[in-house]
Amino acid sequence: MMTFKYIAKDQNARNVAGKMAAENQNIVLEELRKRKLTVISISAVKESGGGKASFARKKVKGEDIVIFARQLATMVDAGIPILQGLDALQQQMSHPYFKSVIGAIKDDIELGSSLAVAFAKHPKVFDPLFINMVKVGETGGVLSAVLDRVATYMEKTLKLKQKVKSAMIYPAVVISMAVIITIVLLVKVVPTFASIYGSFNQELPAMTKLLIGISNGLKKYLIFVIGFFFIVGFVLDRWNRTEKGALTLDRLKLSFPIFGELLRKVAISRFSRTLATLIQSGVPILESLDIVGKSCGNKLLEVVVEGVKNNVREGESIAIPLVKSGVFPPMVTRMIAIGEKSGQLEKMLNKVAEFYDDQVDAAVAGLTSIIEPVLIGFLGIVVGFIVIALFLPIINITQVLK
Numbered sequence: 001m002m003t004f005k006y007i008a009k010d011q012n013a014r015n016v017a018g019k020m021a022a023e024n025q026n027i028v029l030e031e032l033r034k035r036k037l038t039v040i041s042i043s044a045v046k047e048s049g050g051g052k053a054s055f056a057r058k059k060v061k062g063e064d065i066v067i068f069a070r071q072l073a074t075m076v077d078a079g080i081p082i083l084q085g086l087d088a089l090q091q092q093m094s095h096p097y098f099k100s101v102i103g104a105i106k107d108d109i110e111l112g113s114s115l116a117v118a119f120a121k122h123p124k125v126f127d128p129l130f131i132n133m134v135k136v137g138e139t140g141g142v143l144s145a146v147l148d149r150v151a152t153y154m155e156k157t158l159k160l161k162q163k164v165k166s167a168m169i170y171p172a173v174v175i176s177m178a179v180i181i182t183i184v185l186l187v188k189v190v191p192t193f194a195s196i197y198g199s200f201n202q203e204l205p206a207m208t209k210l211l212i213g214i215s216n217g218l219k220k221y222l223i224f225v226i227g228f229f230f231i232v233g234f235v236l237d238r239w240n241r242t243e244k245g246a247l248t249l250d251r252l253k254l255s256f257p258i259f260g261e262l263l264r265k266v267a268i269s270r271f272s273r274t275l276a277t278l279i280q281s282g283v284p285i286l287e288s289l290d291i292v293g294k295s296c297g298n299k300l301l302e303v304v305v306e307g308v309k310n311n312v313r314e315g316e317s318i319a320i321p322l323v324k325s326g327v328f329p330p331m332v333t334r335m336i337a338i339g340e341k342s343g344q345l346e347k348m349l350n351k352v353a354e355f356y357d358d359q360v361d362a363a364v365a366g367l368t369s370i371i372e373p374v375l376i377g378f379l380g381i382v383v384g385f386i387v388i389a390l391f392l393p394i395i396n397i398t399q400v401l402k
Contacts, residue, residue: 008037021104073147190215269356276349
């Protein structure tokens, strides 16, 4: 997204100057015409830092958006005008790109744009859920409450993500270290011992022969093995970008032993909390389901939510397609069905989200306690095999000399 500087005349022939963030110049022209301004000139503003601005844009953290939403909610609730609140937040913002985004939002509001429309021009920072809830908050006059609800939702979502990351990162780091140590032993240490044993002119034990064979093969084909894994990763990444590929891979993820169940619990928690937050904020159900489908992070769930949306459009219930999907456990579908019948759907969805948050906590703790001894045991077996295979000839020679 680029920033454009413009000069125009209003209906009273007065000069109006300002800046606007947009994808291209045509969007700026269209927006200015909607405001009944006669455009004199438009020029793109060069961003200082070149590639650094693009890199910074990608690094706007969820935590920064949470703090922004919470502080803006506090200011609105205290009666501070939106523009003054945004100005204060812009001044204290340390993130360079986010600071420029807040400045662009402030400029748009000064020119008569609504807060939701101004936010919508920055999809890299504010997602559809955030924008739709702000829109509802503005329309209903409950902006501070909605912003506070968005911040709470994002805090809980980020906390859930961090738990899953911690569960995934620990085994990944340990496995990576085990693989690196094993490769170093096989490529550097074993050949040294092999050359020493070759000078003895003695028959080597079967374990040692096997180890030397593996070492020679790895030295010869290591580059090809690494290249193979890179190619597989690239192909899977490209396939994952297709509709069919993403659906197949996401379905496969949920069927993995141990990790699949954890990912399923995370997906159900996220689905429930997102839908509950949107309904509670007054977003229409079809719009809510559309946002939930795009933000659930799993293509299989997105397809399921699309089925739910079609059901609701035809006047049917939410629970039936969830039951048919096989992704949601009976407890969840029954609670949703009861929530629909009793008119307390958001309450039931919040209960489901809280329950599965606790389940994720328990699953992460259990996963860490299981993986640690398994990985240590595996590493012990591999290193033990290498050590025994290397020193077995020395033991045999010592016995012969005695």
